[in-house]
Amino acid sequence: MESKKNSGATLWEKAKKIIPGGNQLLSKRAEMFLPQQWPAYYKKAQGCEIWDLDDKHYLDFSIMGIGSCSLGYAHxxxxxxxxxxxxxxxxxxxxxxxxxxxxxxxxxxxxxxxxxxxxxxxxxxxxxxxxxxxxxxxxxxxxxxxxxxxxxxxxxxxxxxxxxxxxxxxxxxxxxxxxxxxxxxxxxxxxxxxxxxxxxxxxxxxxxxxxxxxxxxxxxxxxxxxxxxxxxxxxxxxxxxxxxxxxxxxxxxxxxxxxxxxxxxxxxxxxxxxxxxxxxxxxxxxxxxxxxxxxxxxxxxxxxxxxxxxxxxxxxxxxxxQVSEQLNKTGRHLKTNMAKICHDLQFELQLIGVDSVPILVFPGEQALALKTLYTQEMLKRGVLAANVIYVSMGHTLAHCETFLNAFEEVIGVLKQAQDKGDVLDLLDGPVCHSGFQRLN
Missing domain, CATH: 3.40.640.10 (Type I PLP-dependent aspartate aminotransferase-like (Major domain))
Structure with missing residues (x-):
């Protein structure tokens, strides 16, 4: 049975008590992704791969150091x-x-x-x-x-x-x-x-x-x-x-x-x-x-x-x-296949942004809840995911295929939840924040 240990989430709760705002960057707050569940801290980062405090392994298809690591982590x-x-x-x-x-x-x-x-x-x-x-x-x-x-x-x-x-x-x-x-x-x-x-x-x-x-x-x-x-x-x-x-x-x-x-x-x-x-x-x-x-x-x-x-x-x-050309090529591959998956599953996700930075716009009044459910379900499949993907040279074709397989499964979950009207019922914690909020 998979361990439910999440040392990062525990440490984040401690951090909020002694570091006003929890950390030094709003965009990396756990509440911006998945409150009470986000791993929050890392031990190692290489390419587009991250290992958390419990040595759990993830592919990073989210903010990639807030767009700072276009060559991939630890190039x-x-x-x-x-x-x-x-x-x-x-x-x-x-x-x-x-x-x-x-x-x-x-x-x-x-x-x-x-x-x-x-x-x-x-x-x-x-x-x-x-x-x-x-x-x-x-x-x-x-x-x-x-x-x-x-x-x-x-x-x-x-x-x-x-x-x-x-x-x-x-x-x-x-x-x-x-x-x-x-x-x-x-x-x-x-x-x-x-x-x-x-x-x-x-x-x-x-x-x-x-x-x-x-x-x-x-x-x-x-x-x-x-x-x-x-x-x-x-x-x-x-x-x-x-x-x-x-x-x-x-x-x-x-x-x-x-x-x-x-x-x-x-x-x-x-x-x-x-x-x-x-x-x-x-x-x-x-x-x-x-x-x-x-x-x-x-x-x-x-x-x-x-x-x-x-x-x-x-x-x-x-x-x-020729890094920029490669980033845009990879991004186009992701956007094309993500759009096809959403079309096939009849889920109205809008994909905007330049090719090397795809941005996901979730639909309707429950957009924030859908985004949270997306992040939650992708995390369960070993992928760090949010409403933006900063493509890097660390994202190989094999990594992209792993992401797209998980994406197809999760979009299916979102579509079914949307149709049944039970998006909030499927969340294991609170809805993510959309902007600045006091944490304590």
Whole structure:
């Protein structure tokens, strides 16, 4: 008989009592997947395989380190280089030479740019990009479209109207702790809504110095919209920032905007650039980036060696093995077969997103319960699953076939539960969270 031991779930309950919020990343909370049942912690990760605290083995067809491991977990080329760098000393009183090499490599890829600064994480990369852009423009207000982190400049959006980030990020995000003086300094607009953007320009144009936008999130870029925003930024002397922390390295090696010959003033990269090792980059035109010297921008661990070494080797693998093409090919295989399974079983699951990041949209008023049941039943079959799949090089054809076999079984369970109206009765615990909620 299969053991019901779940040390990860037990440890998660302990963690919530001593770590406010349970952990350091909302997207990895157990409640976002399967409350009271999610294994929560891992011992080992390799390729797309994970072993939990009880040595149970899973295939990861979910968030793959929140999209940070496109080469797969513990990729040998990157890992060997990182281990060697650590053994040689990852920190000293002198600078590591690899940061200059990485800066040169990124400018080679982004030949429109002339300067690079580095950080460790995506959120602080966006905050630094905003600081540099404000320094250059001399203006305070920022218009944005998409998800750009947790810092004050971004959450200030919710000071004015309480929940303006609902459609950009998550519902219910309180700006508690964000100074009230930042009210009306961060102004949201929506992808494709050029009229709404023009209204922002009309109302705030004299004080608007920065526009930050994701190139894409749930589908291919809206090029006409991006080009129109860029033209308006040029006309009004506004610094345009492309946040490619998530979109970079999904369609190509570098950033999606390079495919379409639409260049910003600043581009922000992170996540997949280090294949699981902390590194972020702010790339920009020389005259804009030089404004960094007018502001105090400095941090000890931005000089640590591992991120630079990891990024250089990750970039090399991307180029040598045509990784982005492989990711999209695998993703198309998954989406095509998932769609066929749902069609054959008459289950109305919508599949959106670029090929390398399939997103599952569950139907109807019970969408969240269906998502929870899907995750629960896939977990029973040895698959970590959610409403998004970050495809990686670790996902072999054999892994995909194992996933699709489990997927077909589980969609059958969901369809039957939906027809009988007993979705909630089949859940072994509570429905998953849809956004930010206090945990205790």
């Amino acid at each position: 040998p080329t990157v890992t060997e280089a990182v281990v060697e760098a650590v053994q040689m000393g990852s920190m000293s009183s002198l600078n590591c030479f690899e940061e200059v090499e990485l800066a040169e490599k990124l400018i080679e890829i982004h030949n429109w740019a002339g300067g690079v600064r580095f950080t460790r994480t995506g959120g602080e990369s966006c905050a630094l990009a905003i600081r540099i852009a404000r320094s250059y423009s001399g203006k305070n207000k920022v218009a944005f479209c998409g998800y750009h982190g947790w810092h004050d400049w971004y959450l200030a959006t919710n000071l004015a109207d309480g929940d303006k980030l609902k459609e950009q990020l998550l519902p219910g995000l309180s700006p508690s702790g964000v100074p009230q003086q930042l009210i009306d300094t961060a102004l949201p607009f929506h992808e494709g809504d050029l009229k709404g953007f023009d209204e922002l320009l009309s109302e705030h144009g004299d004080d608007l110095g920065v526009v930050m936008m994701e190139v894409f999130r749930h589908g291919m870029p809206d090029l006409d919209f991006i080009k129109a925003v860029k033209a308006r930024c040029e006309q009004h002397g506004i610094v345009l920032i492309f946040d490619e922390i998530s979109s970079g390295f999904r369609l190509n090696a570098g950033a999606a905007h390079l495919l379409f010959d639409v260049h910003p003033d600043i581009c922000v990269l992170g996540k997949a650039m280090g294949n699981g090792h902390p590194i972020g980059a702010i790339i920009g035109k020389s005259e804009v980036m030089d404004a960094a010297q007018q502001s105090f921008i400095s941090s000890t661990y931005w000089t640590e060696r591992v991120g630079f070494v990891a990024a250089l080797n990750t970039l090399a693998v991307f180029e040598q093995e």
